[in-house]
Amino acid sequence: MAGAGTAVSLLGMPDVGLTTADDMVRNAAMVAGLDRTVPVIADADTGFGGPVMVARLVTTKRCGHLQGKGLVDADVFASRIRATVAARKRLDDDIVIIARTDALQSRGRRCGVPRGHDDGRRDGAGCSENGGVTPLVDAQEAKRMGYKTVIWPLFALTSAYLALQKTAQELKSTGAIKDRLGPDGKTVAGSVREIFELCGLSECAEFDKEMGGKAFTDGV
Numbered sequence: 479m480a481g482a483g484t485a486v487s488l489l490g491m492p493d494v495g496l497t498t499a500d501d502m503v504r505n506a507a508m509v510a511g512l513d514r515t516v517p518v519i520a521d522a523d524t525g526f527g528g529p530v531m532v533a534r535l536v537t538t539k540r541c542g543h544l545q546g547k548g549l550v551d552a553d554v555f556a557s558r559i560r561a562t563v564a565a566r567k568r569l570d571d572d573i574v575i576i577a578r579t580d581a582l583q584s585r586g587r588r589c590g591v592p593r594g595h596d597d598g599r600r601d602g603a604g605c606s607e608n609g610g611v612t613p614l615v616d617a618q619e620a621k622r623m624g625y626k627t628v629i630w631p632l633f634a635l636t637s638a639y640l641a642l643q644k645t646a647q648e649l650k651s652t653g654a655i656k657d658r659l660g661p662d663g664k665t666v667a668g669s670v671r672e673i674f675e676l677c678g679l680s681e682c683a684e685f686d687k688e689m690g691g692k693a694f695t696d697g698v
Contacts (some may be wrong), residue, residue: 479509481521485634499526519576519629524561530560576627 482493483507488498506520555577562575590612620628649655671679 479518479520479524480629480631480635483632484521486635497523499523505572517574519574525558525561579670 479502481497481502484499484502485491485493488501488505491497500672502520506518509520510518511683559577566573566575614630615623615628619630645655679698683698686693
């Protein structure tokens with residue numbers, strides 16, 4: 479669950495430090511609640527404050543893919559990591575702590591990352607060959623480079639954006655949405671019923687029935 483994705487989808491705003499800890503927690507709870515068997519990597523920004531606040535979950539930050547970012551001192555960064563590790567120990571939980579840094583982008587690889595976390599992330603890592611802020615690589619290429627964990631940022635958000643843009647342009651120019659028709663040319667794909675089923679409609683109805691409820695006695 480990316481900070482940028484949360485800012486855009488939850489607030490409709492760019493990732494320039496406008497999201498709060500409550501925004502991130504609420505969105506993470508929603509995402510994690512969809513399927514509790516699937517681990518979720520949730521962005522905690524820069525901690526939204528000092529060590530005490532970090533442990534409960536800053537200075538204003540902006541997306542790692544934007545310019546003009548400020549860096550905190552290494553000892554501040556280290557204190558935040560120590561706070562998260564200490565909080566995890568008190569909880570006796572299996573939370574995985576990923577320490578991200580923008581320092582490698584501006585100060586090079588010699589800039590050390592404090593130890594104590596479980597994983598590290600180079601945010602907005604540049605590449606002279608492709609010219610992008612973080613060029614896309616496939617899993618095999620990432621493995622050859624020595625990475626054990628790869629995050630494909632905002633793939634769902636960008637895919638949804640492109641699909642919405644295409645559909646809106648089609649509706650504006652033709653007055654119809656033909657792409658929603660299924661293979662038979664008649665059935666509407668992505669209907670409200672289909673979307674509700676994806677979100678667990680049948681499971682809700684079955685659970686209600688098992689508990690003696692009558693909310694769905696007339697069907698769903």
